[in-house]
Amino acid sequence: MLLLEGIRKSYREPNGARLPVLDVPRFAIGECEQVVLLGRSGCGKTTLLHVIAGITRADAGKIKFDGRDVARFSEAGLDRYRAAKIGYVFQTFNLLPAFNALENVLLGMTFVRGLKDPERARRLLDRVGLAHRWHHKPSAMSVGEQQRVAVARALANRPRLLLADEPTANVDPANQQNIIDLIRATCDEDRIALLMVTHSNEVAEQFSRRERLDEINQIAQAHGGAA
Amino acid sequence: MSLWRIALRSIQHRLFPSLLTMISMALGVTLVVVVLSVHGVMQESFTSNASLGYNMIVGAKGGKLQLTLNTVYYLSSPVENIPYEYYLEFLTADQRDREITTAVRVEAEAIRQAMAGFDLLGSPAVGLAPASLLGGMIAEQALERGAARHLDRGRPGKFAIYTEFALPVCLGDYLGNFRVVGTVPELFERLRYGEDSEKKYAFKAGRNFQRHSEDHGYFEAVLGSTVARELKLKVGDPIAPAHGSVDGHKHAQQFTVVGILAPTGTPNDRAAFINMEGFYLMEEHAEPVPTKTESEKSADGDPATADGGASVEPPVAAEQPFVLPRAESSSIPLPLEQRKVTSLLVLSKQRGALSLQYLVGKGKDAQAIFPLQEILSLFTFIVTPLQRALLFLTAMICVVSGTSILVSIYNSMSERKREIAVIRALGAGRSTVMTIILLESIILAIGGGLIGWTLGHSLNAAASGQIEEYTGVSLGFFDLAPGLKMGDLFEMASTSGVWEWKISPEVVVLPALILLAIGSGFLPALSAYRTDVSRSLGS
Numbered sequence: 001m002l003l004l005e006g007i008r009k010s011y012r013e014p015n016g017a018r019l020p021v022l023d024v025p026r027f028a029i030g031e032c033e034q035v036v037l038l039g040r041s042g043c044g045k046t047t048l049l050h051v052i053a054g055i056t057r058a059d060a061g062k063i064k065f066d067g068r069d070v071a072r073f074s075e076a077g078l079d080r081y082r083a084a085k086i087g088y089v090f091q092t093f094n095l096l097p098a099f100n101a102l103e104n105v106l107l108g109m110t111f112v113r114g115l116k117d118p119e120r121a122r123r124l125l126d127r128v129g130l131a132h133r134w135h136h137k138p139s140a141m142s143v144g145e146q147q148r149v150a151v152a153r154a155l156a157n158r159p160r161l162l163l164a165d166e167p168t169a170n171v172d173p174a175n176q177q178n179i180i181d182l183i184r185a186t187c188d189e190d191r192i193a194l195l196m197v198t199h200s201n202e203v204a205e206q207f208s209r210r211e212r213l214d215e216i217n218q219i220a221q222a223h224g225g226a227a
Numbered sequence: 228m229s230l231w232r233i234a235l236r237s238i239q240h241r242l243f244p245s246l247l248t249m250i251s252m253a254l255g256v257t258l259v260v261v262v263l264s265v266h267g268v269m270q271e272s273f274t275s276n277a278s279l280g281y282n283m284i285v286g287a288k289g290g291k292l293q294l295t296l297n298t299v300y301y302l303s304s305p306v307e308n309i310p311y312e313y314y315l316e317f318l319t320a321d322q323r324d325r326e327i328t329t330a331v332r333v334e335a336e337a338i339r340q341a342m343a344g345f346d347l348l349g350s351p352a353v354g355l356a357p358a359s360l361l362g363g364m365i366a367e368q369a370l371e372r373g374a375a376r377h378l379d380r381g382r383p384g385k386f387a388i389y390t391e392f393a394l395p396v397c398l399g400d401y402l403g404n405f406r407v408v409g410t411v412p413e414l415f416e417r418l419r420y421g422e423d424s425e426k427k428y429a430f431k432a433g434r435n436f437q438r439h440s441e442d443h444g445y446f447e448a449v450l451g452s453t454v455a456r457e458l459k460l461k462v463g464d465p466i467a468p469a470h471g472s473v474d475g476h477k478h479a480q481q482f483t484v485v486g487i488l489a490p491t492g493t494p495n496d497r498a499a500f501i502n503m504e505g506f507y508l509m510e511e512h513a514e515p516v517p518t519k520t521e522s523e524k525s526a527d528g529d530p531a532t533a534d535g536g537a538s539v540e541p542p543v544a545a546e547q548p549f550v551l552p553r554a555e556s557s558s559i560p561l562p563l564e565q566r567k568v569t570s571l572l573v574l575s576k577q578r579g580a581l582s583l584q585y586l587v588g589k590g591k592d593a594q595a596i597f598p599l600q601e602i603l604s605l606f607t608f609i610v611t612p613l614q615r616a617l618l619f620l621t622a623m624i625c626v627v628s629g630t631s632i633l634v635s636i637y638n639s640m641s642e643r644k645r646e647i648a649v650i651r652a653l654g655a656g657r658s659t660v661m662t663i664i665l666l667e668s669i670i671l672a673i674g675g676g677l678i679g680w681t682l683g684h685s686l687n688a689a690a691s692g693q694i695e696e697y698t699g700v701s702l703g704f705f706d707l708a709p710g711l712k713m714g715d716l717f718e719m720a721s722t723s724g725v726w727e728w729k730i731s732p733e734v735v736v737l738p739a740l741i742l743l744a745i746g747s748g749f750l751p752a753l754s755a756y757r758t759d760v761s762r763s764l765g766s
Contacts, residue, residue, distance in 0.1 A: 047761075055652055056761035076656055083654020090764070094649040098240030106228045111654035116228075157654065 001193055002029040002052065002161060007061035009047055021047050022058070023218040027211075029161070034187060034194040038204045039213030045197040046091075048213070049163045052195070053086045054078035066160075083111040087159035087192070089183065091166040093150040095138040101125060101149045102134040108156030115157060124152040128182060144175030151183055155190065162187055164196040168203060180206060230659065233650075234666035241639060248635035249675040252744060255628030256679025257686070259740060262621045263708035263732045264687050266614055268694060279572075280419035281394070282580060285313065285587055285595045286570035294594070295601035298396060298570045300494045301406035305399055308567035309593045315563075316384035317393035317571060324380050330563045386586060389579030392417050395568040397506050400468035401475065402499040405454045407468040409506025412436055415449070418572070420493045428495075431455075433462035433486035436502050440485075445505040445560065448482040451496040455487040462487060466499065470511055478509040507561035514565045625740045628675070632668050633747035640754045647755050648763035661756040668748025672741045680737065707731035 009022035021044045029035055039045045050056040052063060054070055063070040065085060073081055087108075095104045105121040125131050128148035138146050147167060154162055164183055168176040180203055187194040196203070197213070204210045238245045279299065286294040287307035296303035315323050384390075394417060397409030412435050415428040436447035448466055450458075460466065464484045469475040482501050490496055506512060573595070575583050580597070587595035647660050655663075687694070688704040708731050 050761045050764070053652065055764070079651075079654055079656040079659075082652065086654075088652055090649075090652075094645070094652075094764070096236075096646055096649060098236040103228060103232075103236065107233075107650070108653055110228045110233075111656075111659065153653075 001031045001033075001066060002195075003062070003064040004028070004052070005062040005064070007048075007051060007058045007063065009044075009051055009056070009058050020219050022051065024048065024061070024216055025218065027216050029193050029195055032187075032191045032193055033209065034184060034207055035196070035209045035211060036204045036207035037195065037197040037211050037213050037216075038199065038201065039197065039217075040199050043213050044217050044219065045213055046165055048217070049088075049165050049195070049197060052161075053088055053163055054082050079111070083157060085160045087154035087157065087162040089147075089150050089154045089162065089164040089167045091169045093138070093143075093146045093170070095146055095149055095153070097138055100135050100137050101130055101141070101152075104138070104149055105152045105156050108153040112157045121152075121156060124155055125149070127186060128152045144171050144178065147171050147175070147179050148182060151179070151186065155186055155192070158190070159192055161193045161195065164194065166198055167196065168198070168200070176203070230663050230666055231670075234663050234670055237643075237646075237663070238667055238670055244635055244639065245671060248632055248671050249678060251631040252628045252672060252675025253679035253682060255624045255631075256676050256737065256740060257683040258624045259621050259736060260680060260683025260708065260733065261686060262617050262624070263736060264683070264702060266617050267708040267732065268702065269610065269614060279598060280417060281392075281572040281574045282597060282599070283573040283575055283583065283595050284570050284598050285309070285317075285393070285573055285593055288592055288594045291594070291596045292601050292605060294570065294596060295598045295605075297398060298572070299598050299602065301398070301408070301498050302494075306569065307592075308397075308569050309571075311395075311563055311566035311568060313593055314393060314395045314568055314571055317386045317390045317573060318384045319387050320381065320383040323382070323384055323387075327380055327563065330560065333560050386583055389575050389583040389586075391574040391576055393574075394418075394572040395503060396570050396572060397503055397512075397567075398569040400470055400478070400506075400509070401473045402454065402466055402468050403458050404473055405451070405458075406498050407506075408498050408500045409503040410500055411503055412438060414500065414572075415488075417574070418495075420491050420495075426491070428491065429489040430486045431489040433484070436485055436500065438502060438504060443483045443485070445502050445508060446480065446482045447485045447505070448499055448501045449486040449488060450484055450500070451488050451498045452490040453496040454499050455484075460484055460487075468499070468501070468509070470509075480505070480509045504560050507566055508559075513561050514567055621736065625736070625743055628740060629743040629747040632671050632675075632744045633750055635671070636664065636668055636748055636751040637754070640751050643755075644758055644763040647758045648760040651758065651760045652764060657756045660758070661752040664752035664755045665745065665748050668752075669741075669745050672744030672748075675744070676737060676741050680733075707733045 004024050004027040007022055007024040007027075008020070010018040010020040013019050037045060037048070047056070051058045054063075054073065058071055061071065065081070070078070070081055096107065099107060102118070102121055102125060105124055106116075106118060109115045109117060109121070122131065122134065125134050128151055130145060130148055130152070133141065133145065138149070141149070147170070151167070154164075162183070167183060168179050171179055183194065183196070184206075186192070196207070198204055284294055284298050286298065287309050289306055293303050294306055297306050315326060318326065386393075392413075394411060394414050398406060400407035400409075415435055418428060420426050420428070430449075431452060433449075436449050439445055440447055450460055450466075455461065462484055465481040466484060467477045467479070467481045469477050482505060488495065573583070584595040584597070587593050650660055650663075651657075684704050684706075687702045687706070691702045694702050
């Protein structure tokens with residue numbers, strides 16, 4: 001389903017020099033596959049997810065999604081691809097504070113043409129156990145509840161691939177496992193592929209396919225796995 | 228979820244700063260509404276005052292503007308008077324003869340009554356005719372002779388062929404702070420007001436005054452609506468004008484209010500009208516008895532001689548007319564030669580205006596002016612710049628209001644970068660987030676605009692009584708600012724086509740203001756458009 005080939009990404013430093021962050025010769029995820037990427041902070045995990053989601057463009061390489069090279073998409077094409085194919089769970093949830101739980105979930109389907117289904121948004125909230133809290137704003141919810149709303153929002157657009165960026169990093173230990181279970185179960189049920197990045201071995205051990213980012217990213221290798 | 232809802236939620240989330248922005252916008256719009264109303268009311272008031280029902284004023288030579296301000300607006304310091312004969316020269320032969328004959332008969336009757344006093348003292352048994360009868364006959368003959376010499380009868384006034392009507396006006400006295408106008412009852416029948424001179428003067432209470440009434444003799448008055456309200460006067464009340472100035476001594480002679488005019492929005496609302504016959508009978512209003520020689524009269528510009536002798540025979544001799552010894556506050560009308568008028572309101576015949584102006588101006592002591600010209604030049608030099616200043620103020624308010632929205636939204640952009648990045652990460656395009664920001668400025672602009680419009684019109688409605696009182700322009704809550712010609716609004720000189728259409732400036736300026744406010748949301752919207760999603764999510 002997703003194939004990354006020769007992906008390179010660097011950032012320009014204030015002094016004008018380029019700072020390479022990613023160099024991934026090859027990385028693939030199959031249909032409905034659940035993959036965990038293990039890596040320490042600063043090794044390029046978030047950048048890789050941004051490149052896959054089309055949030056940022058790679059300097060070089062191919063990102064083939066269902067055989068089409070996302071790297072060649074126009075700006076608007078990338079927006080459509082992201083809206084239709086990708087679900088994204090952020091480390092810091094990134095719920096919009098102005099909206100209540102239901103509206104945050106609805107926001108996940110607002111930008112997909114022809115997909116305006118408040119009932120589905122309610123069902124998703126029900127699935128994450130927050131049907132009774134639909135009218136609450138993020139500020140009135142616990143951290144764990146906020147992340148569950150974020151998961152519901154990421155699933156709202158019926159994505160093909162769910163990208164989860166350290167989804168439990170800001171959640172208390174009691175809720176960490178709940179969140180992992182929730183994400184994996186919903187992906188299973190909806191036949192959604194999952195790519196989760198984490199620095200937690202405990203989380204990684206629960207996945208049958210585990211990858212170390214410093215093994216697939218040659219930049220991280222060059223820095224001795226410290227990147 | 229619609230983009231409108233996203234924008235609205237965003238505004239609700241930043242309620243306090245959004246409210247401040249809206250209030251700033253609302254105050255701007257309020258000011259615009261008020262300024263446009265003031266502007267429109269000034270314009271409309273001018274237009275309606277420009278329709279006087281007459282086209283010329285004849286008065287003493289001197290400042291034209293002063294004569295206009297005095298006669299039309301009852302403002303400025305008093306001007307010199309002109310002889311009553313001038314008035315008679317604007318009348319037809321019938322009217323003129325009637326004026327002279329009436330004056331002679333009334334005077335003769337007064338002498339007869341005075342001589343009757345001798346009957347009581349003398350004895351009718353001696354076989355002589357009663358003194359009153361004899362005296363009356365002598366007096367009438369003397370007056371007739373004097374009048375015939377002085378004011379030859381049987382001819383039309385020399386300006387009559389150019390004149391539709393002429394109404395005499397005597398100024399100089401005050402009632403409280405308001406001018407007293409001595410005039411004839413026909414004034415309210417002849418004059419019109421309103422933009423197209425279509426409205427007749429109407430009475431809110433009572434009736435018009437009469438030249439002589441059974442109840443009040445020559446001493447009836449009609450009050451303008453403002454005078455009646457401010458001085459709390461009603462029909463039946465007595466009034467005593469003050470002589471010469473606001474704080475002048477009060478005349479002993481009182482007038483009775485017989486009518487109160489309905490509001491007209493013209494300066495006549497602020498005037499007290501009294502019967503001219505009564506005006507002449509108040510102390511110090513009679514001119515000294517003329518004792519001049521013919522050559523002196525001629526040198527003074529007597530109309531009979533000073534006009535170049537167009538159609539009037541000069542008096543044949545410098546004979547002093549019979550003068551009745553009169554007490555102050557007499558009820559006997561003043562002889563014609565002791566009368567003067569401040570000005571004449573003249574409606575010329577269609578093609579007679581310029582001839583009339585030329586003929587009157589040829590004499591030494593009178594001039595005929597076109598008040599509209601004077602009013603127009605007054606407005607061109609004083610009021611138009613003021614109106615332009617108001618419009619400039621309006622434009623500045625628009626800019627300030629727009630800028631307040633720009634500053635408010637732009638300031639919020641830095642804290643919203645992450646929010647915008649999240650929306651982009653969820654699949655919104657650059658143009659979508661830009662649209663959301665623009666929608667926010669639309670909501671703020673329209674919300675502020677509506678609040679401001681309501682506030683401005685509430686102020687207009689609250690002040691509508693006073694506005695109507697001073698200008699005659701009615702301005703209710705739902706009334707837009709009085710209309711201006713498109714040409715005036717856009718400073719276009721053309722006087723044809725669409726530039727002649729009259730529209731309320733609110734119809735143009737308020738949408739323009741809202742567009743400006745929306746436009747000012749463009750800069751922050753552009754900032755949203757350019758948001759670096761990856762960096763903002765990582766920050």
